[in-house]
Amino acid sequence: MPTDGPLAVRMADVCKSFDGVKVLDGVHFEVLPGEVHALAGGNGAGKSTLMKVLLGAYRRDAGHVEVFGRRLDAASIHAAKAAGVGMVYQEFSLIPTLTVAQNIFLDAEPLRAGLIDDAVMRRRAAEILARMEVAIDPAAEVGSLPTAQWQLTEIAKALSQDARVLVMDEPTASLAKHEVDALFGLIERLKAQGIAIIYISHRMDEIHRIADRITILRNGRNLVTAALDEITPQEIVAGIAGRELAAQVSYGPRSAAREGKVLLDVREVSAEGVREATFQVRAGEVLGVAGLMGSGRTELARALFGISAITSGAVVKDGQPLRLASPADAIRAGIALIPEDRRLQGLVLDHSVRTNLTLPMLASLRRWGLVAVDKVRAMSEHLIEQLSIAVARPDAPVRLLSGGNQQKVVIAKWLGTEPEVLVMDEPTAGVDVGTKSEIVRIVRDLARAGKGVVVISSEYPELIAMCDRYLIMRDGRVAECLDAREIRSELDLELAVQGLSA
Amino acid sequence: MTALAAPPKDKDRRTFTWPDIGIDWRRDIVYIGFVVVFIAFAILLGDEGFLSTANLLNILRQASIVAVIAVGMTFVIGCAEIDLSVGSVAGLASITTAMVISRYGLVAGIIAGVLVGLVVGAINGSLVAFVRIPSFLVTLAMLGVAVGIAQWVTDSAPQPILDSTYTSMFGSGTVGFLPGLVVWSAVAVAVGAVVLKKARFGRQVLATGANRTAAEYSGINTRAIKFRVMMISATAAAMAGMLYAGRLQSGRFQFGSGDEMNAIAAVILGGTALSGGRGSVIGSLFGALLMQLITNGLILAGLDPSQQQVVRGVIIVLAVALARNK
Numbered sequence: 037m038p039t040d041g042p043l044a045v046r047m048a049d050v051c052k053s054f055d056g057v058k059v060l061d062g063v064h065f066e067v068l069p070g071e072v073h074a075l076a077g078g079n080g081a082g083k084s085t086l087m088k089v090l091l092g093a094y095r096r097d098a099g100h101v102e103v104f105g106r107r108l109d110a111a112s113i114h115a116a117k118a119a120g121v122g123m124v125y126q127e128f129s130l131i132p133t134l135t136v137a138q139n140i141f142l143d144a145e146p147l148r149a150g151l152i153d154d155a156v157m158r159r160r161a162a163e164i165l166a167r168m169e170v171a172i173d174p175a176a177e178v179g180s181l182p183t184a185q186w187q188l189t190e191i192a193k194a195l196s197q198d199a200r201v202l203v204m205d206e207p208t209a210s211l212a213k214h215e216v217d218a219l220f221g222l223i224e225r226l227k228a229q230g231i232a233i234i235y236i237s238h239r240m241d242e243i244h245r246i247a248d249r250i251t252i253l254r255n256g257r258n259l260v261t262a263a264l265d266e267i268t269p270q271e272i273v274a275g276i277a278g279r280e281l282a283a284q285v286s287y288g289p290r291s292a293a294r295e296g297k298v299l300l301d302v303r304e305v306s307a308e309g310v311r312e313a314t315f316q317v318r319a320g321e322v323l324g325v326a327g328l329m330g331s332g333r334t335e336l337a338r339a340l341f342g343i344s345a346i347t348s349g350a351v352v353k354d355g356q357p358l359r360l361a362s363p364a365d366a367i368r369a370g371i372a373l374i375p376e377d378r379r380l381q382g383l384v385l386d387h388s389v390r391t392n393l394t395l396p397m398l399a400s401l402r403r404w405g406l407v408a409v410d411k412v413r414a415m416s417e418h419l420i421e422q423l424s425i426a427v428a429r430p431d432a433p434v435r436l437l438s439g440g441n442q443q444k445v446v447i448a449k450w451l452g453t454e455p456e457v458l459v460m461d462e463p464t465a466g467v468d469v470g471t472k473s474e475i476v477r478i479v480r481d482l483a484r485a486g487k488g489v490v491v492i493s494s495e496y497p498e499l500i501a502m503c504d505r506y507l508i509m510r511d512g513r514v515a516e517c518l519d520a521r522e523i524r525s526e527l528d529l530e531l532a533v534q535g536l537s538a
Numbered sequence: 539m540t541a542l543a544a545p546p547k548d549k550d551r552r553t554f555t556w557p558d559i560g561i562d563w564r565r566d567i568v569y570i571g572f573v574v575v576f577i578a579f580a581i582l583l584g585d586e587g588f589l590s591t592a593n594l595l596n597i598l599r600q601a602s603i604v605a606v607i608a609v610g611m612t613f614v615i616g617c618a619e620i621d622l623s624v625g626s627v628a629g630l631a632s633i634t635t636a637m638v639i640s641r642y643g644l645v646a647g648i649i650a651g652v653l654v655g656l657v658v659g660a661i662n663g664s665l666v667a668f669v670r671i672p673s674f675l676v677t678l679a680m681l682g683v684a685v686g687i688a689q690w691v692t693d694s695a696p697q698p699i700l701d702s703t704y705t706s707m708f709g710s711g712t713v714g715f716l717p718g719l720v721v722w723s724a725v726a727v728a729v730g731a732v733v734l735k736k737a738r739f740g741r742q743v744l745a746t747g748a749n750r751t752a753a754e755y756s757g758i759n760t761r762a763i764k765f766r767v768m769m770i771s772a773t774a775a776a777m778a779g780m781l782y783a784g785r786l787q788s789g790r791f792q793f794g795s796g797d798e799m800n801a802i803a804a805v806i807l808g809g810t811a812l813s814g815g816r817g818s819v820i821g822s823l824f825g826a827l828l829m830q831l832i833t834n835g836l837i838l839a840g841l842d843p844s845q846q847q848v849v850r851g852v853i854i855v856l857a858v859a860l861a862r863n864k
Binding site: 113114117125129130131132133134138142143145147150151152154289 | 732736737738741742744748755756758811816
């Protein structure tokens with residue numbers, strides 16, 4: 037497979053900093069034509085930054101980028117595209133109201149007498165799709181197609197622009213098993229046509245099935261580049277997992293929380309993206325939910341909080357099955373959700389810290405039917421103090437706070453409702469190191485105070501620092517339920533998530 | 539058209555609440571509504587002269603000015619923006635044309651009318667696309683500013699147009715048996731329909747309206763697109779004002795007042811999504827025709843204007859509710 041021609045991609049000594057923090061530190065990355073090259077690394081290892089440099093979305097601070105021997109100097113999406121780099125986006129970049137053919141040729145439509153020649157466009161789209169050997173009707177509206185076909189349309193769009201390097205970021209996250217097989221078949225065919233594929237994934241089984249070589253990044257530096265037949269899954273996982281603990285937190289033995297009363301008994305619950313999940317949440321424990329992207333973690337939280345409907349099974353509390361048809365039901369049942377996207381789902385950014393803190397409990401802060409200002413003030417002061425939120429003026433918009441303090445506001449606002457069970461989805465995402473360890477402490481404190489806390493996170497060091505038990509999710513199911521004593525390091529957890537033995 | 543060709547496999551993916559017989563309700567409700575209402579009136583109001591050529595031409599004539607505005611509005615709404623200033627801009631264009639004709643003659647008057655549209659469009663477009671103020675606010679302000687200027691410079695007085703070349707060209711004359719107004723709006727609709735459906739610009743407008751980020755990633759300069767749709771809308775509104783002036787042989791600041799709501803209703807009835815990304819100029823034309831048809835029928839049925847408004851409101855909500863896709 038190695039050829040004498042130029043490399044498909046050559047990146048050398050690439051450096052990139054954000055606000056003085058080095059995200060890429062002299063990274064080398066080379067991809068051969070006709071090769072599937074996996075790019076791996078933990079969260080924050082620098083994978084997506086490296087790819088954004090390649091795609092011209094970020095300007096590199098130093099280093100050298102070549103695509104098929106052609107130097108790319110400026111940070112320009114157009115120049116990268118012209119050199120043959122195509123990206124299959126994780127969040128899809130298609131127009132749902134246009135057809136497949138219209139999307140493939142968007143802004144590059146074949147014209148005749150100044151007008152779009154739809155017939156030629158459809159025919160050329162059909163040719164590209166035929167070359168990919170996929171059965172998609174070019175005249176179908178994209179919004180009406182299943183997600184797997186959106187992705188294929190994205191690939192077709194990249195190919196129509198003569199892409200010779202395709203970057204795929206977690207392409208299988210939202211695909212079903214047979215769709216993954218179809219995608220891999222397509223990748224093989226593209227490979228045979230000499231197209232280089234950079235495959236970003238956390239899934240060991242997929243990397244082993246599809247990739248020729250792998251490059252692992254750690255903390256913005258090269259850790260290793262190796263051919264797949266020279267490296268074991270365990271070695272790869274160790275490479276991904278072995279990053280320095282971001283927060284100064286580590287596993288400390290905890291008194292077993294086994295004695296706590298069962299707060300929630302989840303029995304064979306199925307919902308969108310969740311299949312027959314069975315587990316219990318006990319008072320005084322932190323239950324960690326770990327799994328790869330698309331494994332059903334977030335979907336589980338949505339079902340517990342009444343956002344997506346539970347189609348079968350039951351959530352039982354105090355011997356009574358709960359009715360969880362809406363978030364209001366869940367709040368009444370003593371369940372609070374601290375959502376994944378705090379800016380979108382957790383906060384009203386333009387409202388004051390005070391208003392945000394007291395939003396879920398306005399009913400209890402009334403006097404003669406009106407919101408009592410003094411009660412709001414007292415409650416918000418109490419919460420600000422309890423979580424030591426650094427806020428100069430509680431009446432200033434919450435938008436002005438740092439990410440970490442915003443996250444604390446989201447947690448605090450739910451504490452005010454005195455929930456018994458807190459479900460936290462990625463509570464430490466996008467917050468600084470100091471706040472991370474504070475959030476870990478807050479979670480432990482909550483458990484000590486007798487709450488049941490369910491933490492969903494892909495930040496394994498934090499999970500290990502705070503959890504008493506782990507649910508490992510895979511394909512929407514609870515694959516395993518592990519005790520903290522069985523998971524002593526990030527590596528143990530990563531192996532469990534991947535379904536590998538140490 | 540494309541939806542009809544979709545293979546069966548894709549069809550069961552669609553979330554129609556209606557039986558799927560190749561009808562996209564959101565897109566086609568306006569045509570179905572038009573035919574149904576037309577037949578109903580033909581049966582119920584045949585004796586009142588509903589089917590007479592004079593009455594039918596009257597419907598066409600009365601719908602045509604709103605149809606011109608609706609062509610521009612289709613681009614704006616398809617691009618996920620809104621233009622509330624169109625009615626006022628029509629009024630301003632009508633008095634500008636009238637006043638300039640009386641002082642500087644025919645050609646200068648026509649140029650001045652068009653200029654009103656271009657200037658207002660450039661202001662609206664710059665504020666929306668480059669200063670990034672929501673179009674709702676920009677055009678709400680412009681609604682007041684344009685009509686205010688028109689009333690101020692005319693001292694609220696109508697401005698007569700004595701130039702018969704102008705009035706017969708714009709609105710009062712006929713081409714064959716067709717009223718000139720109808721010909722003008724037919725031209726506007728034809729150009730608008732081709733541009734939206736077949737030109738690259740039209741595709742860019744809809745892409746920007748559906749998913750601005752994705753459009754940007756596909757290489758589309760979405761700011762330029764937003765600027766241009768505001769220009770198109772204001773220019774169409776100015777053209778409508780010039781037609782008012784020609785038909786009523788004068789310019790008045792009140793001309794066009796309330797037309798923004800009729801045009802928006804026509805566009806939405808015609809299947810253009812208020813959230814952008816989907817639009818049809820022909821649909822908007824039929825939206826305008828359907829509303830005029832209903833007004834006409836209600837007049838023949840003897841309802842007074844207050845009752846007409848109520849019935850029209852109910853029909854619009856009903857039609858849009860029926861057309862809901864999801």
